[in-house]
Amino acid sequence: MQFPDDRRYTHTHEWARQDGALVRVGITSFAAEQLGDIIFLDLPDPGTRVDGGAAFGEIESVKAVSDLLAPVGGEVREVNEPLMDDLDLVADDPWEGAWMIAIAPDDPAQLDALLDAQAYAQHCAEEA
Amino acid sequence: MTEPTLFDISQPGKRCTRMPAADVPAPALVDVVPAEHLRAEPPALPEVTEPEIARHYARLAAQNFDVDRHFYPLGSCTMKYNPKVHEAIAAAAGWARLHPATPAEHVRGALRLIRDVEGWLAEILGMAAVSLQPPAGAAGEFTCLRIFRAWHDARGDTGRTRVIVPDTAHGTNPASVARCGWTVTVLESGPDGRVSTGTLAEALGDDVAAMMLTNPNTLGLFETNVLEIAAMVHDAGALMYCDGANLNALLGRARPGDMGFDAVQVNLHKTFATPHGGGGPGAGPVGVTAALEPFLPIPRVVERDGALAWDHDRPASIGKVQAWFGNFLVAVRAWAYIRANGADGLRRVTEDAVLAANYVRAALEGAFDLPYDGACMHECVLSAKTPTQETGVRAAEIAKALLDHDIHPPTMYFPLIVDEALMIEPTETESKRVLDRFIAVMLEIARAAREQPEALHDAPTRTPVRRVDEVTAARQPFLRWRPE
Known part of the structure; x- marks a missing residue:
């Protein structure tokens, strides 16, 4: 398995990419495949505070409901509204079009503590 | 086969019963019900004959998939047969x-x-x-x-x-x-x-x-x-x-x-x-x-x-x-x-429920993945991980295929820590004959998953309603009938 190396990853299959002063967040192609067809997505409003490692939203597939965990703590600045109307994007374009929120991080260094692409690939291989 | 709603078959003036004309003077509605509680328009109730109603519900009942007609090994739910x-x-x-x-x-x-x-x-x-x-x-x-x-x-x-x-x-x-x-x-x-x-x-x-x-x-x-x-x-x-x-x-x-x-x-x-x-x-x-x-x-x-x-x-x-x-x-x-049942009977309920689950587990653990080894209690959890990875036949497809054999599917995708989980609870009320047939059908489906996976992607083919579009149903639920 290969994953983009322009971003970091969590053990719970979120990705986080530095984007100017913000950290953009989505879920990985591995997570999307495990979940199957997505039927519901619940994201926070801009301005919401999130803690690193805590739930910022929920994603529901035909199989299960899962929490979405924030890779870094901070304030939600942007939410991908178009994604709510086109949930197929989570499977079709997980790395770009299906970003979910952008966080203004409390501590930008938090990102460095996450998995890099190689470590995340190994984590997925162990789970599969 | 889609059963029309009673509203769809409604025609003005149809009745199940007709009351004889009153032989005493009937008061006007406005004289007995306060005006603020009276509707401006009559309610839009369906107007149908008694045979139309009776057949409507009998047809719906016939489409049901129930424990009185089918083996129902729905794990965690204990769908045992209950004596009448x-x-x-x-x-x-x-x-x-x-x-x-x-x-x-x-x-x-x-x-x-x-x-x-x-x-x-x-x-x-x-x-x-x-x-x-x-x-x-x-x-x-x-x-x-x-x-x-x-x-x-x-x-x-x-x-x-x-x-x-x-x-x-x-x-x-x-x-x-x-x-x-x-x-x-x-x-x-x-x-x-x-x-x-x-x-x-x-x-x-x-x-x-x-x-x-x-x-x-x-x-x-x-x-x-x-x-x-x-x-x-x-x-x-x-x-x-x-x-x-x-x-x-x-x-x-x-x-x-x-x-x-x-x-x-x-x-x-x-x-x-x-x-x-x-x-x-x-x-x-x-x-x-x-x-x-x-x-x-x-x-x-x-x-x-x-x-x-x-x-x-x-x-x-x-x-x-x-x-x-x-x-x-x-x-x-x-x-x-x-x-x-008495004390002895209740103990036998449990003993037979545990025996039935282990009988099924032992017969199926070679054909499916068993994520946690060893004897189980009243239910066993198998995984369809191998067919999912090898031929794309997921737990959901196996469940749909069971419907074509007149067997209710096991619980799927639960517990969450098991990939492609199939959770089977036969209960104590099923005979060995029923369990053996279930095992034979599951082995047949496991073989089909390996040899002709495309056949399972169409299942179920014999049910009144075939594969439903769960994704659209969940994303755009259509919960209320409205006139065209």
């Missing part, structure tokens, strides 16, 4: 037509029945006292947590906000915690599919109010460390709740009270002869230790001056959790079922 005699007993007018406001001295037989069922359940559970009031399993969970909260509060111990819930738990567990105003700490299962005491030790603290444990757990595995787990939780000042959904695995063989649990709920509609699957009514009685008895819902049945009576005067009670006394007719069926 219990329906007849519960339908007897003396029970079915009782009004709940009838004074106790006129219905002492009903109070006696409630007291009997409470006493027998207490004995089965190893608990000091039982309340029949909660109307369903999740309501029983919530009742137990409310009782725990009242107990902590009564001791002035108000800083406890967390409840520990294993990652194999039923989804109702965290929901009950949230309803109670507490937060959930999820406990990751150990490599053997059971709670690891090491992981538990890390999760415990002086802010933990309770632990919720299902035993056997949803993998069908007995929590062999339950005594040590209970001691650890009690040492931390917290209480132990047993999710009693899997009581079918314990009757007469093991008791939650002896395992160190402080409270447990029972799903009468699973183990004690009330049919379910249609949305109720069920019943979720709770059993508690002597220390928690004062907090049980009111009213309680008590003996007063040699006669049974209602006791509402219990200051420590959490109050009511359901109107009147719970779903009484479910308790009537449970009374009859417990009496019909």
Whole structure:
């Protein structure tokens, strides 16, 4: 398995990419495949505070409901509204079009503590 | 085959019955009903003939997939066949037509029945006292947590906000915690599919109010460390709740009270002869230790001056959790079922349920993945991970294929920690002939998954409604009929 190396990853299959002063967040192609067809997505409003490692939203597939965990703590600045109307994007374009929120991080260094692409690939291989 | 709604076949003027003309003068509606309660337009009710109604519902019933016609190994739900005699007993007018406001001295037989069922359940559970009031399993969970909260509060111990819930738990567990105003700490299962005491030790603290444990757990595995787990939780000042959904695995063989649990709920509609699957009514009685008895819902049945009576005067009670006394007719069926089986019969229910699950597990573990080795209790959890990876045939496809063989699918994709989970609970009511046929069909589907996977992608092909578009149904639910 290969994953983009322009971003970091969590053990719970979120990705986080530095984007100017913000950290953009989505879920990985591995997570999307495990979940199957997505039927519901619940994201926070801009301005919401999130803690690193805590739930910022929920994603529901035909199989299960899962929490979405924030890779870094901070304030939600942007939410991908178009994604709510086109949930197929989570499977079709997980790395770009299906970003979910952008966080203004409390501590930008938090990102460095996450998995890099190689470590995340190994984590997925162990789970599969 | 789509059955039209009664609105679709409605035609103005059709009636089931026609009343004879009144032979007395009829008052005008406006003279007997206040004007503000009168509609401007008549309600848009369907107008159909009696045969049209009768056939409409008979056709819908014929499309149903039910335990009276089909083997129904839906794991975690205990879809056993319920003897019809219990329906007849519960339908007897003396029970079915009782009004709940009838004074106790006129219905002492009903109070006696409630007291009997409470006493027998207490004995089965190893608990000091039982309340029949909660109307369903999740309501029983919530009742137990409310009782725990009242107990902590009564001791002035108000800083406890967390409840520990294993990652194999039923989804109702965290929901009950949230309803109670507490937060959930999820406990990751150990490599053997059971709670690891090491992981538990890390999760415990002086802010933990309770632990919720299902035993056997949803993998069908007995929590062999339950005594040590209970001691650890009690040492931390917290209480132990047993999710009693899997009581079918314990009757007469093991008791939650002896395992160190402080409270447990029972799903009468699973183990004690009330049919379910249609949305109720069920019943979720709770059993508690002597220390928690004062907090049980009111009213309680008590003996007063040699006669049974209602006791509402219990200051420590959490109050009511359901109107009147719970779903009484479910308790009537449970009374009859417990009496019909007796202690030996109930023990055999559990022994046969566990035997049936292990018979199925042993026959299928070569053809499917078995994520956790060893003997199971009343249900077994297999995984369709290998066919999913090799040919793209997922648990859902296997479930759909079973429908073509007139078998209800097992529970899928639960517990969440098993990929492509198939959770099979045959129950004690099925004969070896039925189990052997199920095994043969499952082996045939496993072979098809390897050799001709495309055939399974179309299943089911023999049901009144074929593969439904679950994704569109969930994203764009169409919940209400409207005229075109």
